[in-house]
Amino acid sequence: MSQATLEARPAGPLLTPATGRRRRTRRWRLTPYLFLGPSLLLMIGLMFIPIGTVIYYSVINYAIVNRPGRPQHLVGLFNYRQLFDDPNFVSSIWHTIVFAVASVALHLLLGLAFALLLNSEVIGRVGKAIFRTLVIIPWLFTITIVVALWRYLLLDPKGVVNFVLHSVGLPTEGLAWLGQTNTALAAVVFINVWAGYPFFMISLLAGLQGVDGELREAARVDGANAFQRFWFVTRPHLRPIAVSMSILDLIWNLQNFATIFLLTGGGPVNSTNVLANYTYTTAYFNQDYTAGAASAVIILVISLILAVFYAWSRRALNR
Amino acid sequence: MSTVTTTMPAATGAPAQRRRPNRRRAAKFWTIVGLMLSATFAVLPVLWMFLSSLKPNTRILDDPPSLFAHSSFAGYRKLFSDPSQLNAFRDSYVIGGAVTLLTIIVAVCAGFALSRFDFPGKSAVMTVVIGVQSVPPISLVIPYLGLITFLNLYDSFTGLILTHLVLTFPYAIVMMTAYFDTLPRTLDEAARMDGASSLRVLWQILLPISLPGVVSVGVYTFMLSWNEFLFALMLTKQHVRTVPIRISLFIGQNAVDWQGMFAMSILGSLPVLVIFLVFQRYFLGGLTAGSVKG
Numbered sequence: 001m002s003q004a005t006l007e008a009r010p011a012g013p014l015l016t017p018a019t020g021r022r023r024r025t026r027r028w029r030l031t032p033y034l035f036l037g038p039s040l041l042l043m044i045g046l047m048f049i050p051i052g053t054v055i056y057y058s059v060i061n062y063a064i065v066n067r068p069g070r071p072q073h074l075v076g077l078f079n080y081r082q083l084f085d086d087p088n089f090v091s092s093i094w095h096t097i098v099f100a101v102a103s104v105a106l107h108l109l110l111g112l113a114f115a116l117l118l119n120s121e122v123i124g125r126v127g128k129a130i131f132r133t134l135v136i137i138p139w140l141f142t143i144t145i146v147v148a149l150w151r152y153l154l155l156d157p158k159g160v161v162n163f164v165l166h167s168v169g170l171p172t173e174g175l176a177w178l179g180q181t182n183t184a185l186a187a188v189v190f191i192n193v194w195a196g197y198p199f200f201m202i203s204l205l206a207g208l209q210g211v212d213g214e215l216r217e218a219a220r221v222d223g224a225n226a227f228q229r230f231w232f233v234t235r236p237h238l239r240p241i242a243v244s245m246s247i248l249d250l251i252w253n254l255q256n257f258a259t260i261f262l263l264t265g266g267g268p269v270n271s272t273n274v275l276a277n278y279t280y281t282t283a284y285f286n287q288d289y290t291a292g293a294a295s296a297v298i299i300l301v302i303s304l305i306l307a308v309f310y311a312w313s314r315r316a317l318n319r
Numbered sequence: 320m321s322t323v324t325t326t327m328p329a330a331t332g333a334p335a336q337r338r339r340p341n342r343r344r345a346a347k348f349w350t351i352v353g354l355m356l357s358a359t360f361a362v363l364p365v366l367w368m369f370l371s372s373l374k375p376n377t378r379i380l381d382d383p384p385s386l387f388a389h390s391s392f393a394g395y396r397k398l399f400s401d402p403s404q405l406n407a408f409r410d411s412y413v414i415g416g417a418v419t420l421l422t423i424i425v426a427v428c429a430g431f432a433l434s435r436f437d438f439p440g441k442s443a444v445m446t447v448v449i450g451v452q453s454v455p456p457i458s459l460v461i462p463y464l465g466l467i468t469f470l471n472l473y474d475s476f477t478g479l480i481l482t483h484l485v486l487t488f489p490y491a492i493v494m495m496t497a498y499f500d501t502l503p504r505t506l507d508e509a510a511r512m513d514g515a516s517s518l519r520v521l522w523q524i525l526l527p528i529s530l531p532g533v534v535s536v537g538v539y540t541f542m543l544s545w546n547e548f549l550f551a552l553m554l555t556k557q558h559v560r561t562v563p564i565r566i567s568l569f570i571g572q573n574a575v576d577w578q579g580m581f582a583m584s585i586l587g588s589l590p591v592l593v594i595f596l597v598f599q600r601y602f603l604g605g606l607t608a609g610s611v612k613g
Contacts, residue, residue: 031517032436036444039429039488046485047451050462057461064465114357122347123354133599134358137365140591142546144566145584149368151570152577158380160367194364202603226346255455258548262567276457283461284553296458307453311446 051300057293064289079294088270089295092278099189099260099274100253104246106193111200112242116230118201119208132205139198146195147262154178154187178264181271188272192259200245207241208234244313251306255299275299372581379577394582404583407565411545412590413476414561418483418544419537422491425484426536427529430495431521435507452489459485460553467554474556482550487540494539498532499525535601542591562587 033040057063061075083089114135118128138146153160156176165172177187211234219229257276260266266273266281273281276299283292370386371379372395378388398404432438433445463482472478506528507520515523526533551561566587569580595602 029438032432032438032441035428035432035436035517035521037428038425039448039492040444042425042484042488043447043451046463046481047454047459050459050466051454053462053465054458064461113353117350117353117357120346120350122343122350127354131354131358133596135361136595137592138361140542140595141365141584141588142563142566142591143548144563144570145368145588148566148570148580148584149364152371152581153364153367155380158382158384160384163382163384194360198361206603251453255457257457262548262570276455279457279461289461293461296455296461299455300458303453303455303458304450307450310453311449314449 054293054296054300057290058297060290062290063293065287075290079290080298082291083294083298088273089278091270092266092273092275095185095272096254096274096276098185099192099256099272100250102189103192103196103253103256104249106189107197107200107249108242108246110193110197111204112238114197114201115204115208116234118205135201136198138195141195143195143258144262146191147259150191150194151178151263179268181268184264184268184272188260188263191263192253192256195259196249200249203241203245204238207238211237240313240317244310244317247306247310247313251303251310254302254306368581369585372578372585374578376576376578394578395586397579398582398586403560404565407560407562408586410476410559411562411587414479414483414559415541415544417476417480418487419540421480421484422487422540423533423537425488426491426495427521427526427533429488429492430499431517431525433492433496434499435504435520448489448492452493456486456549460549463550464553473554474558476559478554479551479559479561482554483544483547486547486550487543490543491536491540494536495529495532498529502528531601534598538594538598538602541594545591 058079059074059076060072061078062070062072118132118135123131141149154162154177156162156174156179159177161177162172162175175183177183216229216233219233224232255276256274257280260272260274260277261280264272266277275295279292279295279299282295283289370390373390373392374388375391375393378385381388429448433441433448459482467473467478467482470478472481502525507524510520510524545561546563547561548563548567551559551564552567555561555564562583566580566583569576569583
């Protein structure tokens with residue numbers, strides 16, 4: 001009905017006097033803000049104010065839990081200094097870095113490998129669609145299901161993984177993957193990689209479809225082998241996507257809470273304790289909300305710094 | 320490598336001609352082997368979970384493991400006769416549905432403003448929308464606990480829906496803006512010439528042809544909400560219990576009810592699996608529009 005029929009309209013009534021036009025332009029100027037209204041409300045009410053609150057909590061003497069008789073007051077950076085005096089906090093920083101960097105690297109590696117396989121010209125469309133769906137499946141499971149499944153598969157005496165490894169001759173007798181300090185972090189990373197690589201794969205696959213087939217064919221004719229074709233033709237094309245995805249994934253993994261909380265709770269003996277889990281334990285188990293808030297602010301600041309790089313990498317991508 | 324396909328008699332043809340098809344066939348062979356291995360890596364654990372959900376608890380830890388041991392759907396039957404488990408599905412559907420609907424409304428409006436208008440502060444809004452995606456939920460949940468209790472929304476649907484929105488709307492705005500940007504501006508300008516208001520342009524011109532974009536936003540939003548764990552853990556207790564929380568309660572038990580846990584896991588992953596399979600094309604398209612093209 002409002003499909004424009006310009007010629008049919010008489011020119012007269014459309015161009016109203018100056019007052020009408022001015023009102024229209026003022027309304028026009030306000031319109032985008034009205035459409036943004038709900039998002040702005042959400043952002044202010046559930047993002048900015050809470051962020052202000054958590055920063056405030058991190059510089060006062062107690063929060064949320066009532067301490068009758070002691071007035072609430074500012075304590076400067078006391079909570080932060082207390083954190084860095086706690087060896088468990090310092091070690092949790094290292095675990096977070098190892099966990100996040102290893103996860104991102106392996107997500108990228110597996111995601112790339114699977115995307116290259118799926119993009120190969122030697123299989124047909126239907127085969128591609130089937131394999132793509134199968135390989136995405138781990139990503140669709142909610143984290144509690146992933147944890148339930150792998151805690152069962154990695155059980156110590158009767159787990160399926162140990163049974164399989166043992167039957168191919170590996171000495172896995174009595175190896176409790178999630179229960180030993182020397183294997184727990186690696187096991188947690190493995191599970192996280194299993195559950196997360198499809199996100200990389202999807203994006204890289206989309207990127208691969210943009211690679212010029214003629215360019216690759218030309219390289220083939222020129223005698224480039226498969227590796228050279230990947231390195232000199234495909235890799236430069238995928239680089240911006242991979243960089244952008246890696247930063248985003250790094251941010252997510254630095255914040256990861258559920259995987260580790262559910263798999264090990266940070267144990268055994270703190271060997272998998274990461275920042276988010278430390279924050280949770282400090283705030284809710286020890287009821288020390290101000291130290292928890294300080295730790296939460298540290299994760300927030302790291303994330304925001306990385307977000308700047310992320311925004312920058314996306315701009316490079318769009319150019 | 321080339322030892323795998325030796326069907327070509329070595330004597331025929333020039334060396335160059337001979338090597339080519341051989342190498343092609345070898346490439347095909349190894350690609351298929353690679354794909355088989357990756358599919359096994361992805362699906363075998365899930366298949367094992369399904370088989371385990373059919374076994375009685377006494378046989379689930381058999382040594383050596385068996386594929387089928389007294390398999391039956393007893394675990395599923397038990398779930399369906401337990402209202403507290405079924406309520407988790409109701410809660411997750413209600414929350415996921417409400418979050419999806421609200422996110423779509425918010426994101427369509429914001430995407431329209433960001434795609435079709437130039438206004439002071441636009442680039443700041445864009446930057447903030449991208450920036451807030453990186454705010455860690457663990458940093459938000461401490462103040463939320465205070466805020467939600469203050470608003471009397473602890474352990475309520477409204478509280479969880481509101482906090483889930485925070486996780487979904489930034490990404491949805493990015494996806495929706497990207498989608499609107501692909502539609503030619505001449506469409507709405509023509510309608511404007513005809514005197515249509517902005518709301519009309521959005522509602523009657525842009526929205527009907529944006530259905531694929533809306534669907535991919537909706538699918539992604541529903542998945543995020545259905546899978547969310549931290550806020551549900553911290554902000555609900557017993558009145559509202561989502562599916563992930565119900566499953567995590569199995570994990571915490573001393574004598575784990577494996578069969579019940581896996582039956583719940585299979586049922587709990589079905590909605591997302593079905594939605595993904597049905598809307599796969601939209602979903603992948605929307606996801607890459609949001610993350611790759613921006």
